[in-house]
Amino acid sequence: MTRTTMADIAKAAGISTALVSIVMRGVPGASEATRARVLRIADELGYVPDERARKLRQARSRVLGVAFELQQPFHGDLVERLYAAAAARGYDIALSAVAPTRDEPTAVDALLRERCEAVMLLGSGLDAAALGALAGRVPTLLVARHADVDGVGVVRADDVRGIGLAVDHLVGLGHRRIAHIDGAGAAGSDDRRCGFHDAMSRHGLGRAADVLTGGLTEEAGARAMAALLARPTPPSAVIAFNDRCATGVVDTLLHRGHRVPADVSVVGYDDSRLAEAPHVQMTTVSQDARALAAAAVDQALRLAAGGAPAEIVLSPRLVVRATTAAPPGA
Amino acid sequence: MTRTTMADIAKAAGISTALVSIVMRGVPGASEATRARVLRIADELGYVPDERARKLRQARSRVLGVAFELQQPFHGDLVERLYAAAAARGYDIALSAVAPTRDEPTAVDALLRERCEAVMLLGSGLDAAALGALAGRVPTLLVARHADVDGVGVVRADDVRGIGLAVDHLVGLGHRRIAHIDGAGAAGSDDRRCGFHDAMSRHGLGRAADVLTGGLTEEAGARAMAALLARPTPPSAVIAFNDRCATGVVDTLLHRGHRVPADVSVVGYDDSRLAEAPHVQMTTVSQDARALAAAAVDQALRLAAGGAPAEIVLSPRLVVRATTAAPPGA
DNA sequence: GTGAAAGCGCTAACAG
DNA sequence: CTGTTAGCGCTTTCAC
Numbered sequence: 001m002t003r004t005t006m007a008d009i010a011k012a013a014g015i016s017t018a019l020v021s022i023v024m025r026g027v028p029g030a031s032e033a034t035r036a037r038v039l040r041i042a043d044e045l046g047y048v049p050d051e052r053a054r055k056l057r058q059a060r061s062r063v064l065g066v067a068f069e070l071q072q073p074f075h076g077d078l079v080e081r082l083y084a085a086a087a088a089r090g091y092d093i094a095l096s097a098v099a100p101t102r103d104e105p106t107a108v109d110a111l112l113r114e115r116c117e118a119v120m121l122l123g124s125g126l127d128a129a130a131l132g133a134l135a136g137r138v139p140t141l142l143v144a145r146h147a148d149v150d151g152v153g154v155v156r157a158d159d160v161r162g163i164g165l166a167v168d169h170l171v172g173l174g175h176r177r178i179a180h181i182d183g184a185g186a187a188g189s190d191d192r193r194c195g196f197h198d199a200m201s202r203h204g205l206g207r208a209a210d211v212l213t214g215g216l217t218e219e220a221g222a223r224a225m226a227a228l229l230a231r232p233t234p235p236s237a238v239i240a241f242n243d244r245c246a247t248g249v250v251d252t253l254l255h256r257g258h259r260v261p262a263d264v265s266v267v268g269y270d271d272s273r274l275a276e277a278p279h280v281q282m283t284t285v286s287q288d289a290r291a292l293a294a295a296a297v298d299q300a301l302r303l304a305a306g307g308a309p310a311e312i313v314l315s316p317r318l319v320v321r322a323t324t325a326a327p328p329g330a
Numbered sequence: 331m332t333r334t335t336m337a338d339i340a341k342a343a344g345i346s347t348a349l350v351s352i353v354m355r356g357v358p359g360a361s362e363a364t365r366a367r368v369l370r371i372a373d374e375l376g377y378v379p380d381e382r383a384r385k386l387r388q389a390r391s392r393v394l395g396v397a398f399e400l401q402q403p404f405h406g407d408l409v410e411r412l413y414a415a416a417a418a419r420g421y422d423i424a425l426s427a428v429a430p431t432r433d434e435p436t437a438v439d440a441l442l443r444e445r446c447e448a449v450m451l452l453g454s455g456l457d458a459a460a461l462g463a464l465a466g467r468v469p470t471l472l473v474a475r476h477a478d479v480d481g482v483g484v485v486r487a488d489d490v491r492g493i494g495l496a497v498d499h500l501v502g503l504g505h506r507r508i509a510h511i512d513g514a515g516a517a518g519s520d521d522r523r524c525g526f527h528d529a530m531s532r533h534g535l536g537r538a539a540d541v542l543t544g545g546l547t548e549e550a551g552a553r554a555m556a557a558l559l560a561r562p563t564p565p566s567a568v569i570a571f572n573d574r575c576a577t578g579v580v581d582t583l584l585h586r587g588h589r590v591p592a593d594v595s596v597v598g599y600d601d602s603r604l605a606e607a608p609h610v611q612m613t614t615v616s617q618d619a620r621a622l623a624a625a626a627v628d629q630a631l632r633l634a635a636g637g638a639p640a641e642i643v644l645s646p647r648l649v650v651r652a653t654t655a656a657p658p659g660a
Numbered sequence: 661g662t663g664a665a666a667g668c669g670c671t672a673a674c675a676g
Numbered sequence: 677c678t679g680t681t682a683g684c685g686c687t688t689t690c691a692c
Contacts, residue, residue, distance in 0.1 A: 003445065005669055016679045021671060031677060046467055051443040052382040052391075053669035056684050061382075070406035071603055080400055080429040092440070095425040099410040110422070113381040115333065137376055222609030248609050254584030255609070273401055279552030279582050335685060346663045351687060361661060383685035386668050 004047040012041050024049060051092070055115070063092045064300050065111030065119040070099045072216065073244065073272040074289070075122045078143065081293030082120070089297060091117075105130070112138060117304035120296055121145070123187040139303035143296045144287060145187035153309035155296040157287040159188050162316035163195035164202075166239045166267045166285055169318055171203045174330035175237040175265065178205070181214035181224040181249065183241035192241060192269070214241050221248025229256060236264060236327035243268035243275045243284055250282075250323065261325035271319050281322035288314065334377040342371050354379060381422070385445070393422045394630050395441030395449040395468075400429045402546065403574065403602040404619070405452045408473065411623030412450070419627060421447075435460070442468060447634035450626055451475070453517040469633035473626045474617060475517035483639035485626045487617040489518050492646035493525035494532075496569045496597045496615055499648055501533045504660035505567040505595060508535070511544035511554040511579065513571035522571060522599070544571050551578025559586060566594060566657035573598035573605045573614055580612070580653065591655035601649050611652035618644065 006024070010017040015034065022029045023038040030038070055061045064086050068075040079095065086093050094114045096107040104126055111119050118139035126134070128149045134140050135151035142154045163180070170178050180196040183189025193211055200209035212224040221240050225248065228234050240246035246268030250260050258264055268275050271286035295312050303309060336354070340347040345364065352359045353368040360368075385391045394416050398405040409425065416423050424444045426437040434456055441449050448469035456464070458479045464470050465481035472484045493510070500508050510526040513519025523541055530539035542554040551570050555578065558564050570576035576598030580590050588594055598605050601616035625642050633639060 003669095007669075017670075018672085018680075019678060022678090025671085029677070034677080048439075048442045048467070050386075050445055050669055052386050052445060053684090054671075056380075056382045056386055056686090057669080057671045058684080059672095070410055071403060073401060076400035076427075076429070079427055080431055083427065083429075083432050095427060097406075097409055097413070097425060099406070099413075101410055102413050109378075112378045115380055115382060137378075217607065218604075219607040219609060222607070226609075248607070251581070251584070251609055254581070255590075260585075274548070277547065277549040277552070277578070279549060279556075279578050279585070333685095337685080347686075348664080348688080349662060352662090355687085359661070364661080380685055383668090384687075386670090387685080387687045388668080 003050070004042075004045040005050070006047075008045060009038060009042050009047055012045065013038055060304075061115045061117055062090060063094050063114060063116045064297065065094045065096065065108075065114060065116030066122065067096050067098055067104060067107040067111060067119065067124070068122040070097045072123070073274050074144070074242065074270040074287070077270075077272055077289040078122055078293055081290045082297060085293045085297035089301060091297070091301070108134060118300040120300055125187065135309075139300065141296060141300050141303060141309075144292060146191050151309055153299050153303050154311040155292060155299055155314075156188070156312070157292065157314045157316040159191035159316070160195035160198065162269065162285040162287070162318075163192045163239060164199040165316065165318040166269075166283075167196065167199035167203065169283070169320065170237045170239070170265060170267065170324065171205070173237075173265070173324060174326045175235075176205055176327075177208050177210070177233065177235040178237045178239065179210040179212060179228055179235040180239045181212045181221055181241060181245060183245075184213050184215045184220065186216050186241070189241060196239065210235060214245050216242060216244060218244050218248035218251065221245035222252045223248075225249040225252040229253075229258075234264070237267070237324070238264060239267045239269075241269060243270045243272045243282060245269075246282060246284070246323075247274060247280070250280075261323050263328055265324040265327070267324060275319070275321070283321045283324040284319050286317045286319050288317065333380070334372075334375040335380070336377075338375060339368060339372050339377055342375065343368055390634075391445045391447055392420060393424050393444060393446045394627065395424045395426065395438075395444060395446030396452065397426050397428055397434060397437040397441060397449065397454070398452040400427045402453070403604050404474070404572065404600040404617070407600075407602055407619040408452055408623055411620045412627060415623045415627040419631060421627070421631070438464060448630040450630055455517065465639075469630065471626060471630050471633060471639075474622060476521050481639055483629050483633050484641040485622060485629055485644075486518070486642070487622065487644045487646040489521035489646070490525035490528065492599065492615040492617070492648075493522045493569060494529040495646065495648040496599075496613075497526065497529035497533065499613070499650065500567045500569070500595060500597065500654065501535070503567075503595065503654060503656045505565075505657050506535055507538050507540070507563065507565040508567045508569065509540040509542060509558055509565040510569045511542050511551055511571060511575060513575075514543050514545045514550065516546050516571070519571060526569065540565060544575050546572060546574060548574050548578035548581065551575035552582045553578075555579040555582040559583075559588075564594070567597070567654070568594060569597045569599075571599060573600045573602045573612060575599075576612060576614070576653075577604060577610070580610075591653050593658055595654040595657070597654060605649070605651070613651045613654040614649050616647045616649045618647065 598614035
C-alpha cells in the first residue's frame, strides 16, 4: 500500500524526477515520446501526485479555504459552486465544517494550518473583532453575509432588496397583513428585517409590518408560525428568513389545517434545493449560488494577490412558485 | 501577510528549529523555561504550524479522508461526529464533497492526492469494481452502506433489522396495509427493502407488503406518496427510505388534507436533525451517527495499520415520536 | 537540554 | 529536450 512517488517513475523510466514533474504538470519541456512513456508508467504504477509536497514547494498553495455549515442546504449549494469556480481558476478548495459540536474558530484554524491563500466564510457568525483579527492573518472573505470590517472582503446578495422583492410580490397579490419571521441575529437577518420594514413602509403598510424572532431552522419557523396563529388576526402572508425556516412555517400551517397558499402565502429565501423540490415549489428569493460563488472566488484571488477588499453586492431575484397566491377573499 | 515559520521563531529565540519543533509538539526534550519562551514568541509572531510540511515529513499523514454528500443531512451528522472521533485519536479529517455537479470519483481522487491514510465513503454509490480498485490503492471503508467487496471495510447499521423495527412498531399499533418507499438503488435500499418484506411476512402480511420506488429526496417521497394516494385503498402507514424522503411523504399528505398520524402514519430513517425538529417529531430509525462514526474511525485506523477489513454492523434503534399512531378506526 | 544535518515528495531555476 | 541542484517547512535521528 506504499505510495508510488515521482522517484519511482523516474527510475522505472530511466530519467530524472524533474522530467517526470514536467510531464505530470503537462508543461512544455518534454518530448512526445518521453511524455507518453512516463504517463504509461505512471498509470501502471498507480501513481497519484502528492498534493502536500507540491503545495509545499510552490510559492502559492493554490488552495482556497471554505468554512461552511454542515446543516445549511444553501451552504451546500454554495460549496458545490465554489468547487467549480475555483477549479476554473486552477485552485483547490479546502473544506472545514461548522456544526453544533465544532465551532467556527476551530474550523477556521484548521484552514489556516493548511496555508490557504484566502479563506471564505459562508454566513459567518464571527463578530467584527474576530473578523478583523483573522483578516490580519489571512485574506478573508465573507460570503452571503453583510459586515463592515476593515480589511475584510464581502460578497453577498442585496438582502434589503431581496426582501423588498418579496414584499412587492405579496402586496401586488393583494396582501396587506404580512409578517416576517427573521433570522434572530444570524448573518443577514438585520438587513432582511430592515428591508422588510422599508418595503412595507413604501407601500404604506408600515403599521402592518409584523416581525417575529425566528432562526435558521425548520424548528424556528414552526415556532414562530405557531405564535402567529395564536393571534386574533393572523397575517395572510409570511416571509421567512430562509427556505428551511419557511419549510417549518408551511409544515405548521398544514399540520393545523390551513392551506398554502389558499389561506396563507409563504415566501422563503435562498432558493436552495429545498425550495425547488416539486412537492414544495416554494416561492423564494434566489441569491444565485452560482454567481455568488464565482464572485467570491474572484475576489478571494484578488485579495490573495494583495488586492484591496471590496464589497460586492449581487442583485437577488424573486422566484415565484406555488406557495404564494392572492389572500382569501381578495 | 507572509507566514511565520519555525525558523523565524528559532531565530527570535536564539535557538534551533529542532527545539522549537519539540516545544510546538509538546513532546519532552525542552526545559520549562525554553518552552515558555518559545510559546510566547510564537504567539507574538502569530505562528501557525504548516500542516502540509508536517504531514510531508511524518511517515504517516494522520489524515483520514471523508467523501460525503453535501445535501444529505445524515451525512452532515456523520461528518460532525467523524471530526470528533478522529480528533480523539489525534487524526485530522480531509473533507471532499459529492454533489450533482461533482461526482464521487472526483471527490475520492482529491482525497488520494492528500495522502489520506484511509478513505471513508459515506453511503457511496460506487460499484463493486470501482470499490475493489480503490481498495487496492488505499485502505477503504464504506460507512452506512452494505457491500461485499474484497478488501473493503464496512461500518453500517443493520438495515434489515432497522426496517423490521419500524414494521413491528406499526403492526403493533394495528396497521396492516403498510407501504415502503424505497431508496431506488441508493446505498442500503436493497437491505431495507428485504427487511421490509421479511418483517411483513413474519407478521403474516407478506401480501400487504407494498413497495414503491422512491429515492433520497423530499421530492422522491412526495412523488411516491402521490402515487399511493391515487390507489383505491391507500396504505394506513408508510415507511420511507430516509428522513428526507419521509418529509416529502408527510408534506404531500398534509397538502392533500390528510392528517399525520391520524389518517396515515409515517416512519423515516436516519434520525437526522431533520427528524428531531420539534414541529416534525418524526418517528424514525436511528443509525446513531455517533456510534457509527466512532466505529468507522476505529476501523479506518485499523485498516491503515494493515489490519484486515471487517464488516461492523451496529444495531439500529427505533425512535418513536409523533408521526405514528394507531390506524383510523382501530 | 540542545543543535546539526538529513530528508519527506515535489518544483523551480539553471546547465548541459 | 533532459538532468542537476536547491530548497519549501517541518520532524527526526544522532551527536554534543
